Amino acid sequence: MSIGFRAAASGSGGNSVSVTIPAGVQAGDSLLLMVYVNTDCTITTPSGWQVAKAQQQAEAGGATAAIFKRLAQTGDASTNAVSTNDGAAGVKAGALLIAHSGTDTVDPVHAINSRLDTGGTASVPTPAVTTGVDGCWVVEMCTTKSSTTTVWSTVPAGSTSRVSLIGTGGGHVDGAVADRGPVTPGGYGGGTFTQDANQSSAISYTIALAPKTSTQTLRPVSDVTVGSYTAVPTPGAGVALASRIGEAVRDDNSYIQTPNAPSAAVYEARLAAGQDPLSSDDHTVTVVLSTAGGATSSSCAVALVQGTTVIRSQTFTDVPATPTVYTIDLTGAEADAITDYADLRIRFTWTAA
Structure with a gap:
């Protein structure tokens, strides 16, 4: 524009x-x-x-x-x-x-x-x-x-x-x-x-x-709910697990992992504060998921959350062992439901098959 x-x-x-x-x-x-x-x-x-x-x-x-x-x-x-x-x-x-x-x-x-x-x-x-x-x-x-x-x-x-x-x-x-x-x-x-x-x-x-930028990317910056999740490589003292998935360039050797045999195990991270784009179009959630640790498959519910309100949740089943990109395109109504771009979170709920 x-x-x-x-x-x-x-x-x-x-x-x-x-x-x-x-x-x-x-x-x-x-x-x-x-x-x-x-x-x-x-x-x-x-x-x-x-x-x-x-x-x-x-x-x-x-x-x-x-x-x-x-x-x-x-x-x-x-x-x-x-x-x-x-x-x-x-x-x-x-x-x-x-x-x-x-x-x-x-x-x-x-x-x-x-x-x-x-x-x-x-x-x-x-x-x-x-x-x-x-x-x-x-x-x-x-x-x-x-x-x-x-x-x-x-x-x-x-x-x-x-x-x-x-x-x-x-x-x-x-x-x-x-x-x-x-x-x-x-x-x-x-x-x-x-x-x-x-x-x-x-x-x-x-x-x-300055012209309006075409893309605004909000990456994970801090932990909200950790539970029994861990990060690889192990972060230093006081460093959030979110640092392992908030990189600007994708690195599959840096990630967060669930506890063994997870059952509805939750990890949630706060996203960097953004600005309201004043548009209902082109809101996309992108994640990289994989199944490891000997499990044959797993499912993960990925949710975009504002405060305690779920804006959109989608479950991905039969997640493979190879790191795979999954996307969620918000509808116009879902994008309009976001009222505070400084309070957005990403929530992962994992269950092993």
């Missing part, structure tokens, strides 16, 4: 600025919010948002700005993102929001950089960033302080203007956002925002959004 522009919005105010998240925003979209004020002040982080770039001041008495980020949740559309500041009465402030689909669901911001300018020109350069991931999307933002600007004339070459705002009155602040993508790994930024009059100070940003 590639990144795509979803929507944009703006808002203006004084000691409080509110931006309505566009109605078309969907859960999992990345949200970037630039908040800016025309004087030295402290900008608060909107509730539920994170700082992507801490606030900066272009110069004493100049513009102050900060960048915030959020992964959209169900119900975010048409709600307000509100930021306040402690500037003196009469301050002028603004905010611009841009949303994209298809971004990484852990942290959409792959790279970010900023540039401060003391003004005197109608052009504002953007800073450079370097991307190391194919398919990133480049977002450039700019805010200026001026008393005479009336329009944004151009945005960085190759980019599309998504949202802009011109303030009013003396010492007002303006904002603009443009983006482009997808791009190959390399250096980006260095473009120019221009206006129809000189500004007295400016802050610009270049942000690279």
